[in-house]
Amino acid sequence: MDKVFYTSSADCPRIAYRKTGSGPVLILVHGFPESGILWQNVWPELSAHFTVIVPDLPGAGETVYEGSQLSMEQMAGTIKAVLDTELVEKCVIAGHSMGGYAAIAFAALYADRLKGLSFVHSGALADTEDKKETRRKSIELMRKDGGKEAFIRQMVPNLFAPSFKKIGAAEINRQTERALLLPVESMINFYIAMINRPERVEVLKKMAFPVQWIVGKEDTAIPVDKTMQQTYLARVNFVSVYPDCGHMAMLEQTERLISDLKLFTQFAYNSVI
């Protein structure tokens, strides 16, 4: 899938997305500090079963953001613009971390477009006050000379489980170098959007479609216990806890994630809950 397509929305003069495969639509939404390329290890196999669409969120990859204050709702609007351009009525969205926060904002706004929602190391909670404070300090660091690089070099390796760090140094370096391509303004925009996002537990409870939870037991970015507390709230939940996995299942446990996303997406399109 090397072909990149483009559309636009009010705040994004250019929205870039990759599209491959055929059949029911599965949207893969990246997190922070990444872009759609994050999913490149999983889309080839999944596109044998589905039409896989992978957008770059506003300010990441090739998508240009020109608004004044980025929000999860705007990120959801980006996904909707892609669906509208592609004439896709219904889809399953898998959102990784910040991509999952955007996906549940999408569910709040456009529930009738969803067949299922997969949270890949993500969930419906807002930031705690402590977390907001930590993010504000990180924004101050990012604004300093050399601060962005210091932040990324410290953050990215910590997304992975200790066991992966031993064998996956090359992958972690690749992800770090990719993250360094993200402009500092985009990083700050994403952090502000995450600080401002509301809790969306009520959205979860009302979901008329199945929900999947991919949980890394060694995830230090999203506390595992908090994720587990959300996994019974929707009406139908698929829960997979991966031992020896941090925050990056698409890189740490690729085959398992492909298999779980395939199973869930097939179920979501066949279910009548």
Ligand code: MLT
């Ligand atoms: C992500 O992977 O998108 C971020 O770690 C999410 C977050 O900081 O809450």
